[in-house]
Amino acid sequence: xxxxxxxxxxxxxxxxxxxxxxxxxxxxxxxxxxxxxxxxxxxxxxxxxxxxxxxxxxxxxxxxxxxxxxxxxxxxxxxxxxxxxxxxxxxxxxxxxxxxxxxxxxxxxxxxxxxxxxxxxxxxxxxxxxxxxxxxxxxxxxxxxxxxxxxxxxxxxxxxxxxxxxxxxxxxxxxxxxxxxxxxxxxxxxxxxxxxxxxxxxxxxxx
Ligand code: DC
Numbered sequence: 001x002x003x004x005x006x007x008x009x010x011x012x013x014x015x016x017x018x019x020x021x022x023x024x025x026x027x028x029x030x031x032x033x034x035x036x037x038x039x040x041x042x043x044x045x046x047x048x049x050x051x052x053x054x055x056x057x058x059x060x061x062x063x064x065x066x067x068x069x070x071x072x073x074x075x076x077x078x079x080x081x082x083x084x085x086x087x088x089x090x091x092x093x094x095x096x097x098x099x100x101x102x103x104x105x106x107x108x109x110x111x112x113x114x115x116x117x118x119x120x121x122x123x124x125x126x127x128x129x130x131x132x133x134x135x136x137x138x139x140x141x142x143x144x145x146x147x148x149x150x151x152x153x154x155x156x157x158x159x160x161x162x163x164x165x166x167x168x169x170x171x172x173x174x175x176x177x178x179x180x181x182x183x184x185x186x187x188x189x190x191x192x193x194x195x196x197x198x199x200x201x202x203x204x205x206x207x
Contacts (some may be wrong), residue, residue, distance in 0.1 A: 001026075001107040002122070003202060004115035007129035008164050008175065009078065010136035010143070012186040012194050016129055017111035019195045020202060024109070029101045031112035031119070032081065034094050036072035037062060039080025055084035059093035075144060075151070075159065082163045085113075088172045095119070113167055116178035125202045126181035129194070133160055135187045182207055 003020055007013040014030060021028035041058040042049045049055060071077060084090050091114075098119045102108045110119065116126035131139075137157040144151040167175040177183060182201045186194045200206040 001124045002102050002120050003107070003109040003125045003127070004120045004123035004178075004181075005109065005111040005127045005129060006113055006115050006117070006175065006177070006181070007111075007127075008133075008136065008167065009160055010140040011129045011131050012139075012189075012191065013111045013127075013129035015191050016127070016184070016186075016194055016198045017109045019191075020198060021109040023199060024107065024202075026107045026109050027101070027104070028109045029098065029111075031094075031098055031110055031115065033067050033072060034062070034097070035081035035085045035090075036077045037066045037069075038084045038090060038094075039082075040069065040072050040077045041066060042084060043076065043080050049080035049083035052087045052089070055087045056089040056093065059084070059087075059090040062093075073147070075149065075156075079159065079163065082166050086166065086170045086172070091173055113175040114173035116181050117176060118173045121178075126178050127184050127198055127201060128177035128181040129184045129186060129198075131185060131187040133157065133164065136160055 005013050005017045017028055038055060038059045039049050042054050047054040098110065102110055102120050116123055137153060137160050140160065141151055141153050141156045184194065184197055
């Protein structure tokens, strides 16, 4: 079984994905980490993440070690990820790795923006996890402060809005809820409640 989880930044999709993977003993791929790794590579080269040629080269020659670098979690790397993700050749370079990961038995959980629509359109279970942008900004602020980054709510909110618009508005594989995906709104749910709903859907199709 392939479980495809999509949704905007700080919606809780990563937590839901991790917990589903642990429950079913499936491997989990956080596909955002791939785009973050490409974005961080470009930044470290002193280049602009909006530079399509630089982003493509970084994606094609991606060093897998950088995926484990904690710096990919920074706000800067997230913004750079969203920029390199616009480039079709970048998405193309990361496609086979994601599909191969998903195809291995006994199954897998993948989370991102285009898993249910582009990477694994045949996934048995699809969930689109979302939450209000204000709630997502609260969560992201807490996460950034917890990591010792300097952050203020207004800036985090503006960054998320900008990122949502870029991820949903791009031409190639935009973030969108698949027609057959279950919409899980976590605005008023804690992690346990969100997981319980996701599990009920995956197990018996409860919506
Ligand atoms: O999920 P995240 O915040 O780590 O993702 C970072 C960026 O990567 C996101 O803003 C857009 C891009 N991304 C994408 O385009 N497609 C994916 N499947 C996952 C992430």
